Amino acid sequence: MAEVVLEISDLRFSYEDGEVLSGLSMTLEEGELLALVGENGAGKSTLMELVLGRVMPQSGSLRLFGDDISRDAHHADVAYVSQDALRGYRHFPTTIEELLRVHCRFLGVDADVGELLARVGLEGHQRRRLGELSGGQLQRVGLLVALLKDARLILLDEPTTGIDQRFSEELYRLLRGMANEGKSVVLVTHHLSEAAGYVDRALRLARGRLEELPRDLWQGGAR
Amino acid sequence: MLEYDFMRRAFVVGTILATILPLIGLPILLKRLSMMGDTLAHASLAGVAVGLCFGFDPLLGSVIACVVASLGIEAISSRLRSYQEISTVIVLAASIGLAGIFTSLTGSSNSISSYLFGSIVTIGDVEFLLVIAVATVVLVVYLLMRDRLYLSVFDPTAASLMGIDERRLNFTFSFLVAITVSIAAKTIGSLIVSSLLVIPVICAMQFARSYRGTLLLSMVLSVIFVHVGLVVSYYQNLKPGSVIVLIAVLGLSVAMFVKRK
Numbered sequence: 277m278a279e280v281v282l283e284i285s286d287l288r289f290s291y292e293d294g295e296v297l298s299g300l301s302m303t304l305e306e307g308e309l310l311a312l313v314g315e316n317g318a319g320k321s322t323l324m325e326l327v328l329g330r331v332m333p334q335s336g337s338l339r340l341f342g343d344d345i346s347r348d349a350h351h352a353d354v355a356y357v358s359q360d361a362l363r364g365y366r367h368f369p370t371t372i373e374e375l376l377r378v379h380c381r382f383l384g385v386d387a388d389v390g391e392l393l394a395r396v397g398l399e400g401h402q403r404r405r406l407g408e409l410s411g412g413q414l415q416r417v418g419l420l421v422a423l424l425k426d427a428r429l430i431l432l433d434e435p436t437t438g439i440d441q442r443f444s445e446e447l448y449r450l451l452r453g454m455a456n457e458g459k460s461v462v463l464v465t466h467h468l469s470e471a472a473g474y475v476d477r478a479l480r481l482a483r484g485r486l487e488e489l490p491r492d493l494w495q496g497g498a499r
Numbered sequence: 500m501l502e503y504d505f506m507r508r509a510f511v512v513g514t515i516l517a518t519i520l521p522l523i524g525l526p527i528l529l530k531r532l533s534m535m536g537d538t539l540a541h542a543s544l545a546g547v548a549v550g551l552c553f554g555f556d557p558l559l560g561s562v563i564a565c566v567v568a569s570l571g572i573e574a575i576s577s578r579l580r581s582y583q584e585i586s587t588v589i590v591l592a593a594s595i596g597l598a599g600i601f602t603s604l605t606g607s608s609n610s611i612s613s614y615l616f617g618s619i620v621t622i623g624d625v626e627f628l629l630v631i632a633v634a635t636v637v638l639v640v641y642l643l644m645r646d647r648l649y650l651s652v653f654d655p656t657a658a659s660l661m662g663i664d665e666r667r668l669n670f671t672f673s674f675l676v677a678i679t680v681s682i683a684a685k686t687i688g689s690l691i692v693s694s695l696l697v698i699p700v701i702c703a704m705q706f707a708r709s710y711r712g713t714l715l716l717s718m719v720l721s722v723i724f725v726h727v728g729l730v731v732s733y734y735q736n737l738k739p740g741s742v743i744v745l746i747a748v749l750g751l752s753v754a755m756f757v758k759r760k
Contacts, residue, residue: 328656328660330656351659351660352660352661352662354660355657355660356656356657356660358656364654365653365654367529368529368652368653368710369529369704369707369708369709369710369713370653370709370710371708371709374709374710374711375653378646378649378650379650381646382646382647382650382661383661403708405708405709421654421657422657425660425661427660
């Protein structure tokens with residue numbers, strides 16, 4: 277039986293102007309690729325913040341790798357690619373090579389920068405500054421940096437926004453391959469139809485709760 | 500010019516400060532906390548005024564005030580995550596208020612004036628040793644945490660997920676900023692130090708491609724600005740701190756013009 281990586285039950289969270297999550301429950305198993313959809317403002321990013329331990333719920337429980345989450349929870353096994361961070365990357369004065377080298381040095385990863393870049397289709401871009409990259413190329417760099425951690429749970433907040441369909445397909449294939457290797461992936465997306473062939477389940481966040489979308493609505497997953 | 504001991508000392512102190520200021524200035528600029536240098540410089544003035552008022556060493560008062568102010572900025576910004584820049588405004592206002600009150604209580608404006616525009620050509624033995632000690636601490640601590648600082652400035656969320664203790668890192672960095680600004684405020688002036696923190700870095704960012712390159716080029720430019728400023732101020736009998744910052748602004752103007760072309 278697959279290990280439960282993320283277990284949320286009856287989670288409630290409110291901002292000053294109202295309740296965002298009202299009794300939300302879900303589980304995510306090892307090796308599962310889950311798509312999370314919902315309208316803007318439905319609370320998808322808030323849910324990510326809760327899983328990352330950046331905000332605390334008012335009630336309910338959130339267990340990560342079997343441990344109750346708290347402010348001091350260690351998130352070494354979680355990788356996160358956010359839209360906000362990517363926007364800031366453009367102004368950071370660094371080359372891709374320098375960025376990857378610092379990450380590898382800190383994480384103790386012994387890897388060839390050229391080979392790493394080839395994984396996301398950015399061969400020969402070592403000396404490019406982040407500010408010289410297109411939106412799609414920045415997304416790939418953000419993903420690559422997050423994946424260097426070799427985390428067991430990967431959270432991606434709309435990773436295909438602003439990138440072409442060819443790379444979106446490559447990204448989904450990459451995530452599918454990682455899920456097949458035992459990683460668990462939560463993919464927040466507005467393009468469920470594009471990802472449909474790769475995900476195991478799709479959940480919709482609406483009115484503060486999650487509901488599982490019937491498989492025939494998004495054409496079924498394929499491992 | 501170099502036959503005078505005070506000028507040789509000014510060049511040594513200027514070179515040391517010009518080397519460590521960009522180490523602090525680049526992360527400050529990238530964290531969008533450029534006001535922090537200005538705020539701490541004003542806090543240092545408040546510390547000087549308190550020191551003069553209560554009869555202890557003004558430089559010590561300056562260091563303590565800067566450390567307290569930097570911790571205050573950190574504490575407020577952690578509570579107001581969406582409006583982090585407000586924390587510097589609040590501490591700046593408090594610093595100016597305290598500096599004004601204690602300056603009027605001391606009754607002597609000469610000492611305060613030397614902190615406003617600095618006194619790099621009248622550095623005493625104790626201050627000289629203090630500059631060397633502070634620079635050594637800043638350099639060593641910076642080298643120890645450079646990767647963590649780079650990662651934290653690049654993406655704070657990802658950094659904390661990599662196990663980097665953001666609170667401890669920010670506290671350590673704030674401490675480095677505080678001691679650097681307080682010591683630099685005494686030598687090149689509290690009204691000027693914040694400019695010298697960021698202007699060489701902005702100049703370097705026009706040309707350098709990497710983070711390391713930006714850092715090294717901003718150090719070189721910073722040293723050039725300080726040396727040229729000292730030479731000009733010596734021959735024209737002007738306040739060194741003021742000339743240094745004007746040279747830096749001129750350098751930035753040229754850099755931006757060249758970049759545009």
